[in-house]
Amino acid sequence: MSGSQERPLRADAARNRARLLDAATEVFTTRGVDVPTEEIARAAGVGVGTLFRHFPTKEALLAAVMVRRLEAIAADTAELAAGADPAGAFFDCFRLVVDRSAGKNEFTQALAAAGVDVHASLQESTTAIRDRLAGLLAGAQRAGAVRADLGLPELLALLVGTGTTMEQLRDDRAARERIYEVVFDGLRPH
Amino acid sequence: MSGSQERPLRADAARNRARLLDAATEVFTTRGVDVPTEEIARAAGVGVGTLFRHFPTKEALLAAVMVRRLEAIAADTAELAAGADPAGAFFDCFRLVVDRSAGKNEFTQALAAAGVDVHASLQESTTAIRDRLAGLLAGAQRAGAVRADLGLPELLALLVGTGTTMEQLRDDRAARERIYEVVFDGLRPH
DNA sequence: GTACAATCGGACTGGCGACTCCGCTTCGAA
DNA sequence: TTCGAAGCGGAGTCGCCAGTCCGATTGTAC
Numbered sequence A, B: 001m002s003g004s005q006e007r008p009l010r011a012d013a014a015r016n017r018a019r020l021l022d023a024a025t026e027v028f029t030t031r032g033v034d035v036p037t038e039e040i041a042r043a044a045g046v047g048v049g050t051l052f053r054h055f056p057t058k059e060a061l062l063a064a065v066m067v068r069r070l071e072a073i074a075a076d077t078a079e080l081a082a083g084a085d086p087a088g089a090f091f092d093c094f095r096l097v098v099d100r101s102a103g104k105n106e107f108t109q110a111l112a113a114a115g116v117d118v119h120a121s122l123q124e125s126t127t128a129i130r131d132r133l134a135g136l137l138a139g140a141q142r143a144g145a146v147r148a149d150l151g152l153p154e155l156l157a158l159l160v161g162t163g164t165t166m167e168q169l170r171d172d173r174a175a176r177e178r179i180y181e182v183v184f185d186g187l188r189p190h
Numbered sequence C: 001g002t003a004c005a006a007t008c009g010g011a012c013t014g015g016c017g018a019c020t021c022c023g024c025t026t027c028g029a030a
Numbered sequence D: 001t002t003c004g005a006a007g008c009g010g011a012g013t014c015g016c017c018a019g020t021c022c023g024a025t026t027g028t029a030c
Helices: A011-031 A037-044 A048-054 A058-081 A086-100 A104-113 A123-142 A152-168 A173-187 B011-031 B037-044 B048-054 B058-081 B086-100 B104-113 B123-142 B152-168 B173-187
Strands: none
Touching (some): A011 A058, A086 A123, A152 B173, A173 B173, B011 B037, B123 B152
């Protein structure tokens, strides 16, 4: 979806587009998905007209923000996965995905509610992460660090759920750490 | 909040109120919190006017539905908690709360977004559950079935998060069972 | 059976928010 | 420097939905 039509954006247009994405990320994350588009435009220092020229609907903006975050996560997991120890890489990536996904859940929900086919518009970027996680899971299982009966769907669900758990404990780092202990302990073969 | 003013409702009014609660529970659960109030009124077979006489705002209706569900859960945990085995009671209640909380998370979120002080309007009913869970947790820990460093906040967060996890696996009973194994394994002292 | 208070229903209102439109501004190629 | 095209901004449109109002209906006390 990203590389189909290429006409180099005018300098100011490119700058505004970037500002909009930054502002949207910030506003959506801190104040939720229901903020009026006008607020995002204001935060970016542009008019609503500009916002809607760059992103034809609010959902398109939301999707663009999502894609960006997902790509960032994918890139970071790539680094971690390069390490030698498969078990460590798996658990480190688990943490990374959970930590970086704060609020992402609400986004997906909002997108889905708007009738956007989430799996279509985000597929490219989710697939990257999914594949990486599948590889990490397999590696960790081969190394005997994770119970063998766990599939990728369960892992993905667990990542989302753990994200929610962590959001409840936003301001208690020690408690969050205990949750990781519980989950990781549960993931290991008994 | 429930026993302050008592004037016996006229028969039809009581019936409509009950219908509204049933319809709202059904509609909110299956189609989300964003459905127009009119849909709920129609599902209940009454006009919107009637809906708003019984529940002054949409959020009030939402809160009423929540209270009802919470009370039902509280009642059921009471039964389970009466058993002799503290460890079994704890894990059974964990399952029960997770299974019965499907969709509840979104409700709370919607309430909070509307500026309702969730802890005020639902306090009475949440406190019952919270207290029960605290008791069960303490019992299970005393019996050595649950790691001792876990507090009530972590348990509550974990319940919410596990609910989210389960929602991702809605149609795969075996996978859900595996998640329970993971979480319960993690909860036990290693 | 009657009367009246309680309740009903749904047309209507007000406000909000996504999106459009178009006159004005800015970019950048020549 | 010039000029056409690309882009900007924000007032205005439109549809939707929570919540109101009041004439019609129904329950119930006597």
